[in-house]
Amino acid sequence: MALSSATLTALRLPSSVLRQHGSNLGQAVPSRLVVRAQAASSIPSQGPDIARAERVKEFNKLLGDVAKIAVSTGPRGAVRLAQGIEAFVTVGGEYLFQLFTNPESATSQSATPGLSLTPPGPAQLRRLFERLGATYIKLGQLIASAPTLFPPEYVKEFQSCLDKTPPIPFEDIKAIVRKELGRPLEEVYDFVDPQPLASASIAQVHAARLRGSQKEVVIKVLKPGVEDILTADLNFLYVTARVLEFLNPELARTSLVSILGDIRASMLEEVDFRKEALNIEAFRNYVDSLGLSNQATAPAVYRHCSTERVLTMERLFGVPLTDLVSIRSIVPNPETTLITALNVWFGSLLACETFHADVHAGNLLVLNDGRVGFIDFGIVGRISPATWAAVETFFTSIGNGQYNAMAAALVQMGATDTAVDIPSFGRDLEKIFTAVQDLDTNVIISTAGGPQNATIAASLAVDEQQVNNLLLDVGSLELAACMIVVALTQTRLALACDVSDTPAVMTYLFLG
Numbered sequence: 244m245a246l247s248s249a250t251l252t253a254l255r256l257p258s259s260v261l262r263q264h265g266s267n268l269g270q271a272v273p274s275r276l277v278v279r280a281q282a283a284s285s286i287p288s289q290g291p292d293i294a295r296a297e298r299v300k301e302f303n304k305l306l307g308d309v310a311k312i313a314v315s316t317g318p319r320g321a322v323r324l325a326q327g328i329e330a331f332v333t334v335g336g337e338y339l340f341q342l343f344t345n346p347e348s349a350t351s352q353s354a355t356p357g358l359s360l361t362p363p364g365p366a367q368l369r370r371l372f373e374r375l376g377a378t379y380i381k382l383g384q385l386i387a388s389a390p391t392l393f394p395p396e397y398v399k400e401f402q403s404c405l406d407k408t409p410p411i412p413f414e415d416i417k418a419i420v421r422k423e424l425g426r427p428l429e430e431v432y433d434f435v436d437p438q439p440l441a442s443a444s445i446a447q448v449h450a451a452r453l454r455g456s457q458k459e460v461v462i463k464v465l466k467p468g469v470e471d472i473l474t475a476d477l478n479f480l481y482v483t484a485r486v487l488e489f490l491n492p493e494l495a496r497t498s499l500v501s502i503l504g505d506i507r508a509s510m511l512e513e514v515d516f517r518k519e520a521l522n523i524e525a526f527r528n529y530v531d532s533l534g535l536s537n538q539a540t541a542p543a544v545y546r547h548c549s550t551e552r553v554l555t556m557e558r559l560f561g562v563p564l565t566d567l568v569s570i571r572s573i574v575p576n577p578e579t580t581l582i583t584a585l586n587v588w589f590g591s592l593l594a595c596e597t598f599h600a601d602v603h604a605g606n607l608l609v610l611n612d613g614r615v616g617f618i619d620f621g622i623v624g625r626i627s628p629a630t631w632a633a634v635e636t637f638f639t640s641i642g643n644g645q646y647n648a649m650a651a652a653l654v655q656m657g658a659t660d661t662a663v664d665i666p667s668f669g670r671d672l673e674k675i676f677t678a679v680q681d682l683d684t685n686v687i688i689s690t691a692g693g694p695q696n697a698t699i700a701a702s703l704a705v706d707e708q709q710v711n712n713l714l715l716d717v718g719s720l721e722l723a724a725c726m727i728v729v730a731l732t733q734t735r736l737a738l739a740c741d742v743s744d745t746p747a748v749m750t751y752l753f754l755g
């Protein structure tokens with residue numbers, strides 16, 4: 244079975260990945276794939292005084308930024324620290340309690356019981372994440388959605404983070420909705436199910452019926468305190484990365500600070516449902532205007548009962564992409580549905596100003612009528628028109644083998660962070676592409692998780708020896724850089740392209 248080229252492309256979209264790894268390209272191969280090192284050699288070396296002055300300037304900037312972030316975090320930082328300690332103490336206490344009451348469950352089956360203590364396992368970690376709240380539940384979702392990256396017992400345990408975290412009492416939800424809409428619930432809804440449909444990382448979702456039109460809807464309510472948790476956690480992570488990068492400037496090559504900076508900005512946007520409403524509507528327009536509404540959809544938004552913290556939208560009936568058994572009862576060929584989902588999503592990259600950047604399996608539904616339902620447009624990405632123009636040039640250049648044009652397009656996409664010699668970059672690309680053409684691959688569609696809770700994965704297997712040879716052939720070119728270039732080609736090399744790995748891919752994308 245062959246995946247369509249659009250799917251392959253969708254699985255690993257290049258531009259922002261390139262940007263994230265641009266420095267690697269240059270740093271790894273000064274004389275080949277380019278870039279930073281070449282430019283560095285053209286810069287006259289700085290004297291020690293200038294270098295010291297630069298460090299002092301950087302330090303002052305760091306101090307200023309940390310102070311600003313500390314002020315914006317405010318008392319939330321202290322509260323969050325207390326919550327963190329409480330979570331550790333509680334979950335640690337449960338573990339110790341289990342250890343004393345049922346020592347066998349906490350010790351490994353060694354000859355000397357008690358001496359080799361089994362460390363806290365996936366269940367404890369999952370409970371800790373749930374107690375720590377939104378930021379960590381997001382991390383849990385990443386683990387749950389990436390069976391090729393994490394051990395199966397963790398992937399299985401963290402499945403519940405996809406939409407089953409401890410719920411907020413219905414009375415609290417009612418109070419929030421009443422306050423947000425400025426009128427009693429009964430005036431807006433005929434019925435609201437007190438039992439939540441889902442309690443996820445940032446929101447709790449209740450099924451409801453609209454007064455008057457009798458439309459079946461869901462009410463997505465922002466959980467109280469989520470903004471504070473995200474602000475405090477993400478600020479902390481960002482400051483930590485900034486300090487680490489200052490102490491060890493080599494870390495700048497990992498782009499950690501910019502990745503965390505972008506994650507912080509995107510996740511803080513997620514807590515404003517007015518933005519999510521706009522994103523959903525843009526996606527619906529795209530689907531309608533391209534005549535794709537028989538293949539995919541997103542829920543209609545009911546503006547008159549939606550605010551910053553409450554989103555009322557059409558209820559989509561179907562099963563999440565995590566539930567392979569149920570999917571099979573709806574569509575005969577889940578792989579085709581999966582490919583449709585990826586193609587529609589990929590089309591939105593081209594057609595919409597923003598694109599869904601949180602496409603984990605829990606956010607894709609197979610609807611009862613066989614269409615794909617996209618939900619949760621809180622985290623979106625943007626790709627600038629200039630970058631898209633470069634992507635187009637890039638793909639055209641693959642078709643006609645214009646490696647210099649390809650090199651220029653990569654530079655335009657931000658693969659390099661300074662001027663580079665396009666013809667020599669082009670020659671290096673030609674060499675890699677030629678090697679990639681010779682790889683043998685097999686497409687594998689597989690599932691992970693239990694029968695009730697499986698994730699579909701599409702991957703391409705490659706001959707390891709051939710990949711090794713390819714990597715050796717391109718000298719010291721780093722794996723990431725190689726993956727990126729290869730991903731761009733739509734050719735046959737794929738390294739762990741797993742639909743359930745999409746959050747990782749998206750992470751790169753929405754940073755782009």
Ligand SMILES: Nc1ncnc2c1ncn2[C@@H]1O[C@H](COP(=O)(O)OP(=O)(O)OP(=O)(O)O)[C@@H](O)[C@H]1O
Nearest residue numbers: 406441443444445446448461542557558559618619
């Ligand atoms: N329009 C809808 N129709 C049916 N069910 C929905 C709809 N919107 C949300 N849900 C259900 O509620 C769950 C949580 O919704 P959503 O993913 O939007 O919340 P979230 O807190 O942003 O979640 P996440 O933790 O994935 O970021 C979904 O997984 C789905 O089960």
